[in-house]
Amino acid sequence: MATPENSRNWLLIHSPNHPISQSCYVNDKTFHLPLKVPPVCSLSLGGVMSEAKTPTPTPPGDTYKGWVFKWTNYIKGYQRRWFVLSNGLLSYYRTQAEMGHTCRGTINLATATITVDDACNFVISNGGTQTYHLKASCEVERQRWITALELAKAKAVRMQAESDDSGDDFPSSSPRITQGGGSQNSEVQSALRTLSNKVEDLSTCNDLISKHGSALQRSLAELDGLRLTGEAGDKIRQVTERATLFRITSNAMINSCRDFLTLAQTHSKRWQKALQAERDQRVRLEETLEQLAKQHNHLERAFRGAAQANASPDNKGAAGPGKGEASDEDDDNEFFDAMEEAPEFITVPADPQFHKLVSFPLAELVPLKKRRTRIPDKPNYSLNLWSIMKNCIGKELSKIPMPVNFNEPISMLQRLSEDLEYHELLDKAAKCQNSLEQMCYVAAFAVSAYSTTVYRTGKPFNPLLGETYELDRKRESGYRSLCEQVSHHPPAAAHHAISDRGWTLRQEITVASKFRGKYLSIMPLGTIHAVFEKSNNHYTWKKVTTTVHNIIVGKLWIDQSGEIDVVNHTTGDRCHLKFAPYSYFSRDVARKVTGVVMDKDGKAHYVLSGTWDEKMEFSKVMQSSRGGENGTEGKQKTVYQTLKARELWRRNPLPDGAETMYYFTALALTLNELEDGVAPTDSRRRPDQRLMEEGRWDEANAEKQRLEEKQRSARREREREAASQRTSSQSEEGAPHDNYLALWFERCEDPITGEEIHIYKGGYWEAKERGSWENCPNIF
Template sequence: MSEPKTPTSTPAGDTYKGWVFKWTNYIKGYQRRWFVLSNGLLSYYRTQAEMGHTCRGTINLATASIAVDDTCNFVISNGGAQTYHLKASCEVERQRWITALELAKAKAVRMQAESDDSGDDFPQNSPSAPPGQCSATQSSEVQSTLRTLGSKVDDLSTCNDLIVKHGSALQRSLSELDNLRLTGEATDKIRQVTERATLFRITSNAMINACRDFMTLAQAHSKRWQKALQAERDQRVRLEETLEQLAKQHNHLERAFKSNASTDSNGSATAKGEGSDEDDDHEFFDAMEEAPEYITVPADPHYHKRSSSNVSGFNTEFPPDDPSLDEQPLSINPESPQSLELEPVRKRRTKIPDKPNYSINLWSIMKNCIGKELSKIPMPVNFNEPISMLQRLSEDLEYYELLDRAAKCQSSLEQLCYVAAFSVSSYSTTVHRTGKPFNPLLGETYELDRRRESGYRSLCEQVRGGYRSLCEQVSHHPPAAAHHVISDRGWTLRQEIAVASKFRGKYLSIMPLGTIHAIFEKTQNHYTWKKVTTTVHNIIVGKLWIDQSGEIDVVNHKTGDRCHLKFAPYSYFSRDVARKVTGVAMDKDGKAHYILSGTWDEKMDFSRVMQSTRGENGTEGRQKTVYQTLKAKELWRKNPLPEGAETMYFFTKLALTLNEPEDGVAPTDSRRRPDQRLMEEGQWDEANAEKQRLEEKQRSVRREREREAASQRTTSESEEAVDEDSITDPAQKSTYHDDYRAQWFERTEDPVTGEFTHIYNGGYWEAKEKGSWESCPEIY
């Protein structure tokens, strides 16, 4: 479910539609519904997809009353049984609806009055009629309609003659019965029937006369109707031409503005400062409905006028929205022999084999596994997706451009917002991904080299903007992977993630353990955060769906800045949008500077805080903080899935390329894993057999390594060794057992967090350049 969107039309338009919360009952409370205002009628549906077949209710605004309850609530009632108690997402949104409803009501009342008074109303053009329809066609349609009406009136006249004829015969028969000598009761019955027959004949005559009057009136005004239709057509053509001219002028002004901004280094800031005054009265901010800790409201207009100045001691300008972040374009000197030697960008694949439709009894596998860790459950590939956990970890770089933009920020607090958005964006790829990644083998690696993905490169210079990523499985029990990314734009990302999971019967909880680090070379800002809990619901019965819940603290260890993000868990009774994420970016003193809002599967926005005050008491007696904010800016938006993604495990464009075969990678790379490759190709039976072989080979290698380590320890060394029960770090205990050492990462104490973690010790990319992989273990 998506968050409420801004209605798709202006209040002055004929059609206005959007999401509004409607009161249903005391159990469900307010529920989100899709409302459509058109032709003086307000209709609503549960979803936009219902518009074509199922309308849940309609109110005619011509006879309806519109009342405002408070800042966000309003009521629409027609005086009868239909009453809608509605709630907008914010006060500005409510005012838009009120304006649209009042205009539509006034128009509906005026049209109804004109229709009742004169009968000379002019029909509106059909929305589906082509704008270039000629007047001759319209005239012929009117004449055809009049002829049809005339024939129907003739039919009614014939029916009237028959009714008069048979009615007279009926009255004669009744008169004859009245002359007979009957009892008093029979006489009363005959008289009653005679009266009803007379009334029936009078009513029929009145109906025929009304139809004849209508026909006469239609013929008298047919020419006037034709002139009105032609006038409407001409006006539509003039409006279309005017809109086309305005669009051309707008496009021309936009190009001129961009041209001036590119040639004048101070032009963009000056233009932005001058243009911001034009929208002072229209800037608004979506209030976060029933936020547990704070409320946001639009800031005073004078704050907007000063938004380009240094209000709080740092730059308030947001980074540009231009996706191209290169400070200077890559130039090629034709006189340089080295620059002429260009290597083209590799074309990545956009499709993988469709997922086969294999059925399996899930309960037969899972019924004996309740309470166990997911890594200890022998799972067939039928529940997997054809990528490993190392590749899934590399998918966190789907929106690496956020870190590119963060590297360009002059303000550490703005940079914090982009890093926070990056921490949220990694969950957008999981919304439909219910498949389980392959558990990596110990020593398995995965590289992702994207330094040559954005253009050509010369032999003497790499194209700016790429990155290199390396993952390695550094522990098997508990499973842990180390990840290191270095970017040409001046940032480094590293993390060690160990996954703890529990199967609870109805749902599966996945708790990532470990800290993520983002370091920016220019400012030396060092950010850390942890991941939230992922829950997979309906494991046994029903359709699988995924939810993210918990809290994230993104901390800048250099400045003390902090961004607190809250992932709201899904609740059936909640009135909030699903998958909602809210956050506050604060400095070291706890002062809020930015408000973040959005959803982890769609987009994130942020807005500058101009003023904060303590508001009314909220739940549990706590006071809510009211933030006055500027207009929201978009931080991040999810990329659309590729065509046919539902048959390709709902992979993103990046995920489709992760398992693509590539020359020159290490022999331990996940691309070379045979069971994973067989599954991607649709050979699931062969993949299951190969998966069992690899897991058994890994167990035998582990047992041999433990035996060798035990034989090398002397009796005295064993007595002086640390007691195993005193080791609290699971990864350190695993190392104590078999003395395994990672190939490309070294386990050490992190100087910032004090945690023991694996940090890249170098050598991989140099080994790739030389093609020297002798030190790599044979794991496949």
């Protein structure tokens, strides 16, 4: 039997030799009701208390424990088991010693039903999958468990409701503070949560007092029916009077609770409406300020253009004020003449001392570019893959001369840019206040990068040295991305993306690949970095191995396998992701991914699960325990008790007809679309890739050979220049060093990982704005 110190919830009706003071102790909160009658009884949940001792408040998170008989089977019948009630979860063990390593079963009370069979028996069920038939040692002990379970269930249901209503992202333990009145909103939200908890506690006490009061009335009615005389009859009448007085006082308290509940709910709805109105108004103000900022920027550019026009030679002879003279009228006339026929205007009040209005068009309201949704269908060329690959076993894939027939019409730089398909995950992560919640989104983003590969058996074009690719989605999605091929042997591509929504992504990927006969292994080498501006959290992770199966016979299919450690170098948080390799004999779902998010001390907070080609979910960990040996190398399994799983990420559906368009996603279909203003080294301008997309594969193969020979000639020329400059500088193979330097990235040592990498040094987007590409090499 549990002791009072180990009990979680108390219901006490007790005060020895004093005017009675009723106390209801629920979830670490005490409610007092003074009553001028002698004591009736003393009842506690978790143990019998002496009449001279009041209950010690149980600290939050404490558990209710005790022995209960559990039905096992028709042979053994009821067996004594050690039950533990904690955080809305009821678990049981054979002995107390098993609590540290083996849990025999757990039921989440939030979704369970509690029923009473007879005086000592009760049943707990979660809808059919789990049902516990339990029996207490006595009716009093049974009632203690029933009361504790009902209180715990009420709190678990409330916590689950708060978790579901906390927002689109994650449940937050503290209110978020935003600019422009955010602290006031936080205070209102905190008050609402506290008030809601109080209402739930009072409602639970209401139900319990009503139930116990009815039982007491029935027992007294049975005693009154015995018609005893003498001293026994007087005692019964005295108890009946006191019970009646107790019932009257309890009813008064219940009515007060009901009034408080109604009042609290009314004010809660009113506050929520007011809070929502404030939020909507804040959003409208933010949008208005953003629009005004854009318009102000446009007005400044228009003003500079007008000033330059005034200073041009064509305007020297025009009538107007002399040099150095100020004339508001002339400035206004010059401005309006250029803008009067614009389709849309907005009026902005000028400085009050001039009492004028300035009008100008909203250039930012121009519709976004409509991007293509189709590319030419893939031609039906027959080609014997084995006839080409049989002599290449064990070689690096990048050194094998492959025809375009095995390619897809995008380059590796464009394929690398596809990692941003689900950039919304990083947008959501940037808004997170809690680093552990942020880690869940970053981990989901790391997994989402593989969803585009499930049907993509084509090989992307190997980029030429100096080739670049820009993905400018600033207007649509707030980010810009730039890739550059910074090395040819080994082939390495540097990538840098920055978003207006508070995150930066950078990576340098070197692909090592080996052909093994039956399958092809592709091992990406390099580290991916994600940095969030607001929290300054810096995450790193690496990619897993990609395997292409059925090279010789059968239909090609892709698998991802390995492990990823996503590390937050700012806080020490870590997420370990495991990509399970496909196995015909495995009972698990195909392409399964699992992960655990832990803090710097190794405590688990979230469990991630799903598949790399479909979706990822997360569950908040309520409790974890070390299980027995799982039979593999003597390791112990960790059992996590979690709340209901919620979706983190889901793959976007493929466009209609994707099977004839290389299984490209909606984003991939736009990657090779021609755009004005891009660098002459951009992959969109690559002729062999363009010819292949158009279905002219024979011409594409000839053009591919020309470009590769041109690249080899440029490399030999650089080697000759390096040899003439430093004749003593020879490589181990005897060839002079290649002195090639990347154009937009510079080589340095990564301060986080210590690796030699290329980091974006700036200048590309400024050069694009000016249209000055003089420094770009002629690679096509």
